[in-house]
Amino acid sequence: MAATDPASSDVVSSAATRRLHAELRGLQSSKNPQITVRPSDGNFLEWHFVLYGLPSDTPYHHGCYHGKIVFPPMYPNQPPSIIMITPSGRFETHTRLCLSMTDWHPESWNPAWKVETILVGLLSFFLTDEKGYGSLQCSETQRRMFAQQSWSTNAATKEFKDLFPEFGAPQPDQAASSADTEPQSAASVVQDEPPAADQASSGAEAEAPIAVSVAEPEPSVEDMQCWICLQNTQEPLIHPCACRGSMSGVHRSCVEEWIRSRRIHARNDAHPRCSVCHQEYVGSETRPGVCHFVRYTCFESVSRILRWLLLVIVLCCYQAAAGTDKDLHISMTTRVVVIAVFAVVSVHKVVILMVSLPPGQPPPEHRLLRRFYIDDTDPTRRLTKLSLHISEVTTSIAVMAMWTATKALPIAYFLPPATACFLLIAKLCLSRSPTCCCLVKVVAFVLFSPILLLVGLVKLIRNYPRQSFDVLIHPLGPGPHSGVAIAAGTIALACDSNLPLLVLLGVHASFLSAACVERLLVRRVNWKACRFWVLPLQLTVLSCYTCNLCVFPAGIGNGEQSTFIVLGSTSAWLLLILAFTVSINWEACVRVFRTWQNQHGVFTLHSSNELSEAPNEPLQP
Numbered sequence: 355m356a357a358t359d360p361a362s363s364d365v366v367s368s369a370a371t372r373r374l375h376a377e378l379r380g381l382q383s384s385k386n387p388q389i390t391v392r393p394s395d396g397n398f399l400e401w402h403f404v405l406y407g408l409p410s411d412t413p414y415h416h417g418c419y420h421g422k423i424v425f426p427p428m429y430p431n432q433p434p435s436i437i438m439i440t441p442s443g444r445f446e447t448h449t450r451l452c453l454s455m456t457d458w459h460p461e462s463w464n465p466a467w468k469v470e471t472i473l474v475g476l477l478s479f480f481l482t483d484e485k486g487y488g489s490l491q492c493s494e495t496q497r498r499m500f501a502q503q504s505w506s507t508n509a510a511t512k513e514f515k516d517l518f519p520e521f522g523a524p525q526p527d528q529a530a531s532s533a534d535t536e537p538q539s540a541a542s543v544v545q546d547e548p549p550a551a552d553q554a555s556s557g558a559e560a561e562a563p564i565a566v567s568v569a570e571p572e573p574s575v576e577d578m579q580c581w582i583c584l585q586n587t588q589e590p591l592i593h594p595c596a597c598r599g600s601m602s603g604v605h606r607s608c609v610e611e612w613i614r615s616r617r618i619h620a621r622n623d624a625h626p627r628c629s630v631c632h633q634e635y636v637g638s639e640t641r642p643g644v645c646h647f648v649r650y651t652c653f654e655s656v657s658r659i660l661r662w663l664l665l666v667i668v669l670c671c672y673q674a675a676a677g678t679d680k681d682l683h684i685s686m687t688t689r690v691v692v693i694a695v696f697a698v699v700s701v702h703k704v705v706i707l708m709v710s711l712p713p714g715q716p717p718p719e720h721r722l723l724r725r726f727y728i729d730d731t732d733p734t735r736r737l738t739k740l741s742l743h744i745s746e747v748t749t750s751i752a753v754m755a756m757w758t759a760t761k762a763l764p765i766a767y768f769l770p771p772a773t774a775c776f777l778l779i780a781k782l783c784l785s786r787s788p789t790c791c792c793l794v795k796v797v798a799f800v801l802f803s804p805i806l807l808l809v810g811l812v813k814l815i816r817n818y819p820r821q822s823f824d825v826l827i828h829p830l831g832p833g834p835h836s837g838v839a840i841a842a843g844t845i846a847l848a849c850d851s852n853l854p855l856l857v858l859l860g861v862h863a864s865f866l867s868a869a870c871v872e873r874l875l876v877r878r879v880n881w882k883a884c885r886f887w888v889l890p891l892q893l894t895v896l897s898c899y900t901c902n903l904c905v906f907p908a909g910i911g912n913g914e915q916s917t918f919i920v921l922g923s924t925s926a927w928l929l930l931i932l933a934f935t936v937s938i939n940w941e942a943c944v945r946v947f948r949t950w951q952n953q954h955g956v957f958t959l960h961s962s963n964e965l966s967e968a969p970n971e972p973l974q975p
Contacts (some may be wrong), residue, residue, distance in 0.1 A: 369583055369611070370429040374398060375582035379467050389473050392517045399425040403473055405480065409478035412481055413494045417442065417501030418521055419480075420508050423469065424716070426457070430582060431615035438474060438717050439514075440507055443492035444501045450716055453479060460619040463795035464629045465582045465612055466601065487713075497904055558853035562638055581630075583606040594635050594959060595628035606959050609635065613957045623948035641955040647846050647947055658742070672696040673757055676767040688775050702726075703747050704774045710740060711782055744837075751775050824882045830883040832890045835931065838862050839893035842927075846901040852916055855901060860929045866930040873937040881938045894931050898924040 362569045374393075381391055388407045394400040401423045408414040419439040437458045438445040445451060451459040455472050467475075485491075492500075508514045509522060579586040591603030613626045613635070675684060675692035676758045707719050710728040713736075717727045728739050754771060757763035815822040826833040838858070845855050872879055901924050906916050936943055 369431075370410055370425060370427055371398065372585050373430050373583050374401075374425065376579075380468070381470060381680050384470060386470075387473075388477060390518065390521075391469065391473070393609070394422075395516065398713060399427065399429070401425070401511070402467065404518055404521060405477060406521075410480065411910065413497035414480070415443065417504045418508055419504060419513050420511070420518075421476075423472065428615055430465040431612050432765040433460055434472070435716065436472070438488075439511070440504050442480075442504070443490055443497035446488050446490060448716060449488045451489075452477075458487065461616075461621060463616075466630050497954075502912075524968075540690045578603045580605045580608050586737055592959075595633040596631045596908075597628060599629055609959050612958060613959075615954050617957075620949055620952045622945070635957075635959055637959040639955050639957040642886035644947070646954075647950055650950070651752075661742075662744070665750065666841060668696055668699055668843075669750060669753055670713050672767075673754075673763055676764060677762055693767075700750075700771055700774065703743060706743055707740075707747065707778055708781060710743075711778075713737060713740065723892075742859075747775065747778075760913040825884065825886045830879065830884055832884070832887045836893050839890055839897045843893075843897035843900040846897075846904045850907055852911075852920055853909040854905035855906075855920070856910060856923055859923050863923075863927050863930050866927075866934045870930070870934055870937055873934075883939050883942065885942070886941075887935045891931060893933050894928055898928050 358748055365484050378393070388405060390406075391496045392402050392406045394402060403421055403423065406419060408416070419438065419442050420438070420440040421436060423436055425434045426432040433456055435450045436453065437446050437450055441447055441723050450456065450458065453476065454462045455464075455467055455475055466960075467556070505521075508518075513520070557938040578591055578600075580591060580596075581604055583605065587605070589605045589607060592606055594604065594606075594609060612629075616626075616629075621882070626637070626639075627636050635749055671692045675689040675696075705723070706726045706728060709726050717724050717729060728736055751771060754763055754768050758768040815826075824831045842855060845858060849855065869879075869881075873881070901920055902917075904920075906920065909916065909918050
């Protein structure tokens with residue numbers, strides 16, 4: 355494996371720099387006839403690689419494939435991303451690949467994996483037909499055509515020519531001879547157990563491969579180095595687990611930093627353990643309590659509520675400034691300011707989604723656009739942020755479309771945001787499959803989305819009848835309570851009297867009170883606990899909001915009395931269904947709390963004399 359010394363101008367973390375320099379020195383002494391690696395001239399956290407000389411029984415035999423590895427500043431505690439640049443028919447280009455050793459699955463990342471390990475794992479997955487995000491399903495003929503064109507494609511790229519001048523576009527006979535080298539076996543290249551090809555993720559959670567330590571001669575004290583930072587500094591090496599040989603010594607600070615980084619992506623409250631031999635570490639930890647969790651949860655909830663409230667205010671002001679209601683005496687200056695604010699907010703949302711979607715989109719090269727890119731070390735949180743922006747844009751377009759249909763908003767004021775939304779959809783379509791057919795399918799989906807959603811719901815019920823029954827129809831499931839919330843909002847909008855609404859809320863509140871008592875004292879009823887209980891809770895919040903917006907000229911009370919009666923009834927109803935939902939899903943709530951504690955806890959590795967002694971026997975597979 356070839357490599358050159360880097361020339362970096364960016365400031366990166368010292369741990370990442372030391373680790374990458376150590377890996378670069380190791381790569382210079384390794385020889386792999388299929389892989390060449392060069393760090394970028396302008397950014398040491400970006401390494402480019404070339405895959406070539408692939409087996410003759412594959413359609414990639416004559417190909418030369420260029421890609422890059424982008425390391426995070428917290429490497430090796432966080433995984434890198436892999437992006438292919440040369441079209442191959444196997445992977446999408448300029449898309450972050452979803453593999454078990456990339457940033458798509460930080461929970462399966464192992465800091466013992468090196469760049470060489472990652473590339474050999476990528477090469478193994480490259481030669482299979484396993485599916486995953488970023489994979490393509492092309493015919494063998496198409497892949498052979500891409501292989502033949504790869505040399506000229508790379509030669510037309512300035513970055514490739516600067517980093518790999520020896521890979522000029524060869525003649526057909528030279529390309530064939532350059533690819534005739536038999537691939538070196540993975541066992542002769544890999545220093546640590548690489549991710550197996552079948553561990554590449556296809557969208558599901560990937561388990562981290564277990565690299566079993568093999569008995570090997572003990573290195574001398576002078577030669578030993580930390581297996582995380584690959585350095586032998588003044589900090590003493592300890593032996594906190596059952597690893598032997600070159601994997602036995604590690605710095606305590608490196609272990610604690612690795613645990614801190616891994617806990618960001620925790621999915622449970624498991625005790626910290628070695629990522630190689632999986633033996634639990636001995637140490638003490640401090641975890642935040644219930645009060646911190648309540649403050650954190652309240653802050654997150656209030657933040658989202660304020661975001662939606664701000665969105666509603668902006669939409670209402672835009673409708674008032676652009677509407678035709680002559681009763682609203684709004685000056686021209688105010689109209690211009692409101693429309694300008696709406697335009698700025700809209701452009702901000704659209705640019706964020708443009709540079710951040712699809713989910714595998716790498717950060718843009720331009721520094722200004724990079725400011726709008728939603729990046730997060732945790733893919734789950736990144737998708738959550740994207741989903742929030744998508745829901746805000748979708749809701750805004752739907753509301754403005756309804757206003758346009760009812761002539762409350764002139765169509766001239768609806769066309770600009772609708773056009774921006776259509777361009778966003780077209781960009782998503784063309785980024786994955788740049789064909790007119792795909793664009794037509796997207797337009798058809800937008801036009802017939804209600805029918806398609808109904809068909810999808812019918813298919814879901816037919817494929818999962820038992821689960822659908824428990825969620826939608828079962829009296830002990832969330833379905834009936836969702837129906838009550840929808841009915842309450844409908845009655846509030848349809849009736850001039852508050853009496854039907856108060857009767858419905860009273861009956862349902864009585865049922866919820868009895869159910870809460872049963873959950874606390876009797877516990878004989880088998881309620882259907884599931885994540886879908888959040889749906890009736892959200893519908894109840896929406897219904898309460900709708901009920902308090904309505905005016906009831908008839909019924910119990912009048913004027914201000916009716917307003918306070920409806921407000922008190924809906925508030926009590928909301929609190930009861932919240933308590934009922936929490937009581938049914940109490941075990942899940944406890945798991946969420948324990949996981950949050952684990953994510954925000956601080957672990958301190960013990961440095962006792964016992965940890966300084968390596969185990970006498972190697973770990974057995």
